[in-house]
Amino acid sequence: MQPRVFAILTAVLLGVLGLGSVAVTDWSPAAATAAPAAGTTGTAPGAQPAATGTANATPTGDPAVWTRSTLRNKLMAEMDATDPGVALADLDKITKEKPYTVRFCHPIAHELGHAAVKRFNEDFQKVISFPHETCAAGYLHGAVEEMLNASTQPEVDLLKLCAPKNTGPCIHGVGHGTMFVAKQDVAKARDLCDKFTTEQNRIRCSEGLFMQLFGPDEEDEQAKANLPADKLAQDPLYPCKDQPALFQSACFFYAPTFYLSSHDYPNHPEVYADALKWCLNAKESGGAVDCSRGVGSRTMKYNLDREDWAAQQCATAADGWQRKACTEGLVSYYTVNYTDGGAAGRLCAKITNKEMQGYCRSASGLSGSLD
Secondary structure, eight states: OOHHHHHHHHHHHHTTOOOOOOOSSOOSOOOOOOOOOSOOTTSOTTOOOOOOTTTTOOTTSOOSSOOHHHHHHHHHHHHHHSOHHHHHHHHHHHHHHOGGGHHHHHHHHHHHHHHHHHHTTTOHHHHTTSOOOHHHHHHHHHHHHHHHHHOSOHHHHTTTTTTTTOOHHHHHHHHHHHHHHTTTOHHHHHHHHTTSSSHHHHHHHHHHHHHHHHOOOSOOGGGOOOOOHHHHHHOTTTTGGGSOHHHHHHHHHHHHHHHHHHTTTTTOTTHHHHHHHHHGGGTTTTOHHHHHHHHHHHHHHHTTTOHHHHHHHHTTOSSHHHHHHHHHHHHHHHHHHSOSTTHHHHHHHHOOOHHHHHHHHHGGGGTTSOO
16 A cells, blocks of 8 residues: 555544554563653753652652653552543543653553453443543553453454444554454464455554554563564564555554664654664665654654654655655644644644744644554
C-alpha cells in the first residue's frame, strides 16, 4: 500500500486513535523511573532530571514529579477503591496538567484495562462502559488484549469483541492482543489480523500488532522490544520490508519507537535527528516516508510541552520530502492527544520555522491519523 493511501485511510478510520505502547517482553506491571521532558531548569535539552518518587510532594500528597511507577500505583489504587472511570478521569487531568506524563500514560491505561477485565470477570461490555478515550484509548486496548489473552478461541473471538461497531481503537487493541496470543510471533499475529474481512480492519489490526512489537515508549529497561541483533545488523528496519504490502506501512511507522528507546532518547536529544537519517535505510523498500512520519510522531509525544523544539528536529532533515513527512507526524500525534478542533492551529502557531509551519498547516488532512 502506498504511504499516502495508508495515511488517508488511517486519517479517516482511526479518528482520535492514539498509539502509545506497552512492555513487550515482560507482561507483568513494570516499574520505571521516567521523568519529565526536557526544559526543566538545570538539565540539558532532552535530558531527564532525577525523580525520587514523593520528594517535594505537593499539598495534595502527590509527588512534584510523576514517574511511571508512582502514577501507575496511584491510579491502580484509585480504581480498586472506586471504579475505572474515576481513575481514567484523574489520568486525563494529570496528563493535561503535566504533558510530560503523556510519555507513559498509554501503557498505564493499558494496565487499567487489563485489571478491569479481571475485576469484572471478563464482562467486556461492563469494562468498556466507562469513558475510555483517555491517553489514546489505552484502556480499551488493554481490555481487548486481556480478553483475547484469556480466550480459548482467540481466532474466533477477535472478530466478535469489537462488533458491531468495529471502531478503529477497538480493532487496534485487537492488534495488540494478537501479539499476546501469538507469543511475539509476528507471522502468527499477522495471520490473526488477516481474519478480518476488510482491508481497512486488517490495517487497523496491523497498527496494534507493530506498536506491540516495537514498544515501549516509557523508559523501562526491562521492556525493550525483543528483536534479534543479527537481523537488525543486516537490516536496520527489520522486519518491515519482509512484511506483506498491506502491513508494511504500519511496521515502518512504528519502527522508530524501537530506535529511539534503544538510543536513550531522554538523555540524548540528538537522537531525533539521527532517527531521520536512520529512516533513509528504508528508501529502497519504500518505507522512508512512513518511517519519517513515525519519527515526527514520537518526537512530539516525547516533547509535547516543547512544540517548536520538536519542529526544529524535523527541520534537520536534508530533504524537503522528509521534513514534510516528519511534520505530518508531529501534527498527527498532537491532534490525537489534543482532540479539540483548534489543536492543529495552536501547534502550527507555535512553530517559528516558516517552512515547517507551512508543512504543519498543509498536514491538517492527516491530523486525525496515527499517533
